[in-house]
Amino acid sequence: MQFEGTQNYVASDDLKVAVNAVVKLRRPLLIKGEPGTGKTVLAHEISKALDAPLIEWNIKSTTKAHQGLYEYDAVARLRDSQLGDERVHDIKNYIKKGKLWDAFTSPKLPVLLIDEVDKADIEFPNDLLQELDRMEFYVYETQELIKAAERPIVVITSNNEKELPDAFLRRCFFHYIKFPDRETMQEIINVHFPDIQKILVSRAMDIFYEVRDVPGLKKKPSTSELLDWLKLLLYEDMPLEVLQNKDPTKAIPPLHGALLKNEQDIMLFERLAFMARRNS
Incomplete structure (x- = not known):
């Protein structure tokens, strides 16, 4: 075996x-x-x-x-x-x-x-x-x-x-x-979403790893949460422009409830967006 x-x-x-x-x-x-x-x-x-x-x-x-x-x-x-x-x-x-x-x-x-x-x-x-x-x-x-x-x-x-x-x-x-690196994560996504647009996956992974890298995050989103988020993005037919928008005053990603699972982390992103608006 x-x-x-x-x-x-x-x-x-x-x-x-x-x-x-x-x-x-x-x-x-x-x-x-x-x-x-x-x-x-x-x-x-x-x-x-x-x-x-x-x-x-x-x-x-x-x-x-x-x-x-x-x-x-x-x-x-x-x-x-x-x-x-x-x-x-x-x-x-x-x-x-x-x-x-x-x-x-x-x-x-x-x-x-x-x-x-x-x-x-x-x-x-x-x-x-x-x-x-x-x-x-x-x-x-x-x-x-x-x-x-x-x-x-x-x-x-x-x-x-x-x-x-x-x-x-x-x-x-x-x-x-170990938490999957980007290449391994791409393989995992391909298994679950074989026909998904590559550019959508690329930008979604950019956002996902950026969220994970935010200092002070209480719970980092996991692989299963990324898969759930992608499923929602496809279900909601989310326009690619929304994901490509890098406006720091809108720091919270769309459909963030699939990635952020407690109020402290949501408030953290809201504070980051507020600080970006105040400094712009």
Whole structure:
């Protein structure tokens, strides 16, 4: 199995090397990078490229590690026992399988995505160390060992919101997705908009990278936001002259809501436009 990117995903040479190393080593692939740089989509594309089922575990701030293994619903069993339900005699009826259980017992080698691991409590990664290392865990309620016949391909994403423990990092193959340069961004746009006017893309990218370079910007627009913006420009049939207008007194780009995602950044651009008008 060899990952070379896909028709819908432009992968750098370094990223291809990282994915193929993980496929061989079967170490978890830890992917970091700015939000919107394609970390989550990567797992979907690896799944397609390798013809492997995708199992997604989306992490929240309240997620606990044991939920990835299994959960035992003691309350439901107590309720059923009070109601005289026959299900109560088989404890397996009250075991809810987690995503790791699904991955370990999948009949076909899967891709397991643990998405945004840094959203959970700081102890979350440590609590999964043994299970990810040994690819097995014990179910005490049923006294059975759940063990992977073949180590799944594990992709773990992080937005760098929290530092991850060293012991966890040691067990992963790490790759940081750099923000695409202009040439790579052009390739990504060509994949999504094969028939788009080159001059429109050129000017839109000028504006996009200028916005990203503005000092003091709280949230820089991402690749996915550029694609959304281009889609809107096409949908609204935005005249090219609007994008080519370099009037500094109109610093906010058209349809800026696709690029600027908080009021502080919009106010920053409004101040820049105000200062340009005052100095003109």
